[in-house]
Amino acid sequence: MSSEALLILQKYWKHDKFRQPQEQIIQNVLEGKDTLALLPTGGGKSICFQVPGMMLNGICLVISPLIALIKDQVENLEKKNIKAIALLGGISQNETSDLLDNCEFGNYKFLYLSPERLQQDWILERIKKLPINLIAIDEAHCVSQWGHDFRPAYLKINVLKQHFNKTPFIALTASATSRVQKDIIENLKLENVSTYTSSFKRENLSYYVVQTEDKLYKIEQILNKNKQSSIIYVRNRRSCIETSENLNKLGFSSTFYHGGLSVKDKNSNMKKWMNNECQAMVATNAFGMGIDKPDVKTVIHIQLPENIENYYQEAGRAGRNEEKAFAILITSPGDIEIAKNQFIEVLPNKAFLKDVYHKLNSFFQIAYGEGYNFNFSFNLNHFCSQYKLPVMKTYNALQFLDRQSIISLSTEFTEKTSIQFILESKEIIRYMSLHKNEEDIITNILRTYTGIFDIETNINTVLIAKKSNVSEKEVVKTLENLEKSGCIIISKLNNDSSITFNEIREDDLTINRVSKYLENQNNLKKNQFKEVIHYIKNEECKTNFILNYFDEKTDEKCGICSYCISLKKTDNTLIQNQIIKLLEKEAPISSREIENQLTFSTKEILSALQVLLESEKIKINNINQYTLI
Template sequence: MPTAVEILKNYWNHDRFRDLQQDIIDAAMDKRDTFALLPTGGGKSICFQVPALMQDGLCLVISPLVALMKDQVANLQKRNIKAIALTGGLRTEEVSDLLDNCQFGNYKFLYLSPERLQSDWIIERLKSLSINLIAIDEAHCVSQWGHDFRPAYLKIANLRNHFNKVPFMALTASATPKVQQDIISGLGMKEVSVFQKSFERKNIAYMVFETEDKLHRITQILKKNPEPSIIYVRNRKSCHDMSSQLQSLGFSATYYHGGLPAAEKSRNMQSWMEEKAQVIVATNAFGMGIDKGNVKNVIHVQLPENIESYYQEAGRAGRNEEKAFAVLLYHRSDTTQARSQFISVLPDKEFLTRVFVKLCNYLRIAYGEGIDERFGFNLNHFCTQYDFPVLKTYNALQFLDRQGVVSLSQEFSEKVSVQFLADSREVLRYTSLNPQDEPVILTILRNYSGIYDAPCALNLSLVSKKSGSPEDQILTVLKKLQERGLIDYKARSNDATLVFNEIREDEKTINRLSKYLEMQNRQKKDQLQSVLDYVTDDDTCRQRLILRYFGEDKIQDCGICSFCIGKNRKPVRASRVSVATEIHDLLQTQSLNSREIQNHIKHPPDDVIFALRQLLDHDIIRIGTDNRYSIRKT
């Protein structure tokens, strides 16, 4: 049997493990239940992949995210390791065929969602597999106190009835002490070996800056530290806007969000990975599977939803152990915006019921039907038709996704339908005149035999693979054929794909989930308050605040965060009273924005912001709709 280090060297080309990885692997090889809390970048997947490869049989990996499953399977396949994922939307016969492959094809990893375990026939098929380890990824989903609780995770413990000698390994990157105990209990883990790496990242300087001109502060940061950077923004529009603004200021920038076509996502990601672009502006859809060691800055332009997600996103900086910066920029108005974004848009039971019933009507699903059906779905069209607020509706659908009622894929898709109108002689004549288009046309004709008789829905990824042509090139060829009258071609874009995992039962479904909805809403309010406490606490080291949230007590300050640096500078600062006086005198003759004020009086930005806040609070100055300050007239 190969050793763990030999496996690591052979497949990953590393000579040694990171902290705790070897200990976790040893525990799994000793057939012990294992709980591994390794913060972002700690190498969780290696902990179950290596022991699975060291022994005969297959590792069952339970994961809540389709994109994460696809990413890990793709990475394993690149290393010539056989892996399969049972993602949503597969027909029963397709799932059965994949399980046959696992049983007879010498596969080493089977990835599936916890919702799959609710099907008795799936369990029966799993019982016929030689499973050597059961890994539960994103294990915080087990806990009702976690930031992404999914009731389906509670069903995982039932696997004990069938695999009582197979060790469980629970892995997560973020869990408070309360959540840790909940995970161990919820999975029925016995005599569990717990491995926990500290949440402390000594090389990351956590910086919180209150500023009204966020773009100006970003440009200062990027000029001071011109290495690879990530900027997290709230929505897709902000991705494009911020990227364009940075490009106009001379920075090389690209963008990434869930609504981009797969080819554009890959192209933009590669541009940043290869450092053709210094900055990638992204929503929280970006980051999974990203392992770029030299990220210098991770900048959040808006307040995050919770400390857990902020810690994970900020932790993408400095993985090479060199000093890096996690910067959170905020303005006092951000508090109101965050409550509006995260709290006021939470669906209650009545709204969730309305959305679910209308969704079923919209997709024409009859009562008692719908299971395993797949639909293209445009959120904006749905909300317009039923006069629903978009964000609140999106949160309702996300809740239904987490509870396993539906599977919501937010990947951009283009549904293409084609029928050939011209006879075969005309098509052959076209290919002889346009030989560069021949591989695409022949691939379509060979794989869709009825395409002359009726419109056929094309699988673009299949055509791309078999013809060796990129998807955007395939679409170009189809448009040319349509322009010449050779085909009838229709393309319809969807924001998402919806798969129903249950039959339609309306109120019965929602009543079953209502207690989880109430719990989720209460949890989200508490989590946002923790974020607000983090940004407004001016008396504590930022690193210590994060560690305290995750249950770690640290007496010593980090020395490099914005609080620690500010504390060290305080003795040499000018009196903040004198700063306020200078600002007051300056505004006597003209109205100015915060950047202009900063340029005139040359004091540290924190002192300027503090003085402006004091002058506003005492009604000495006012701020106009153009963000310019002026003396308040009495």
């Protein structure tokens, strides 16, 4: 096994060797055993199912809740000439059926889908006919209501066990407490499961909490001291752009990334940063999916994170080349109150959730008992403005509906198609008589958008595809033909996001079914934020705090975090003062000469020298002699 797996890793992923414990996990999967893998962010979870998926005959079924992650992994596999398909929401039944035909007869190796898709009986029946060689459940903590992102749809995944009882299952997550691990095993009905964990400790990563009134000045100091690649995380798009502009004014090369950028701008800004054409990437939490830049020296947060899970994941993008790196959280006295308003005060209760759900259906004119698999372009600010709703609280309500699988909310950039017929209706009828294969599509457009001859009108190509019982590609092709023939004009407008309705509209019945989870999730978020406050305020080793948070118990201090450095400064102040006095008289001198003249041990002197260097009180020349700055 080892040689074949290694050859696949080298050929497709260009890595020389596996990380621990990837090889053991892959071996366990190849032996047909159920597996639970807890690997921290950057630990290479996808390798653990993609390599055995390539080795086994048949197709690997991958279940993931994140549309962006599914798209990213499928695109990366296709770039490696590995055949992969994603079943995403908002496509017609015919097109979905065609994709499943491709899986059955087209020699595909990976099929990605959301857990909501498994709740559709006809899709489940089609999947049962496929030669599934492995079932991978990504973000497996979503199966536990004690996990930080519980999704009830995950509870239905275990129906696959009834049919694929001899197929190995692998559940993967970056973070799960012992309680959540137990839920994963029980709720997914994993049998004789082997659990593999990788330590959350990053030996090369120093965690710093820095208090300051002037965050921009502190960033300037950090970037001047560490001139390699960096990421600066902020909370919103405005702060993203402003911080990047301020850094550029200070002479740093900086770009930015947020969810509202076009795909073209995202790729362009990403390319600059990945190619080291600019030092700093200022980003919201939309940045990070599939990012693997090994030489990131610093990850800086200038606002408090929502929870330790997110912070650990984002901070962990520093130092993946195993060289010394820094995760720095910069805080000011008012940050806690600001973050409470951002995270806690905007949590929706049941009444607010009902109100948003009702208005969302009204906004898209969905009748009671309808709406299943309808997909719409969506502008959150426009929706909130129309109904006078608070934006962040509304967004949290929509996110909850997304996690409960009632809707799928994509915050990726989308393009909204706007058209207007510019020929008279009799000419359009003549066109349809000459193009019978496009007649249904055009007829449905005219029936759905009655004023389309008078004004430019936004149209939903997915909805037209559904009504015409064709693929969205066929709708787009028809529009292109109409434009070429001079029948219509087409515009494409930028849009913030899209929404797919995963259930028919049932008003209070829908919300009453899921509201029992709302209080649990709100309490969980409040407790998670309390841990963030503890992280920045408590006088303790920052590495230990993170390890203990993830149930990796340890009392041994890391020695390199901001707290441990502060202890060193306290413990050897006397030694530092004597070194400074010596340097005032005799600099430049080596550490051995310092040791010969002072009565402290080598270890104590080297520790004091390190603190003085880091606090920029002394410097070292190219022949390892020390002088005062």
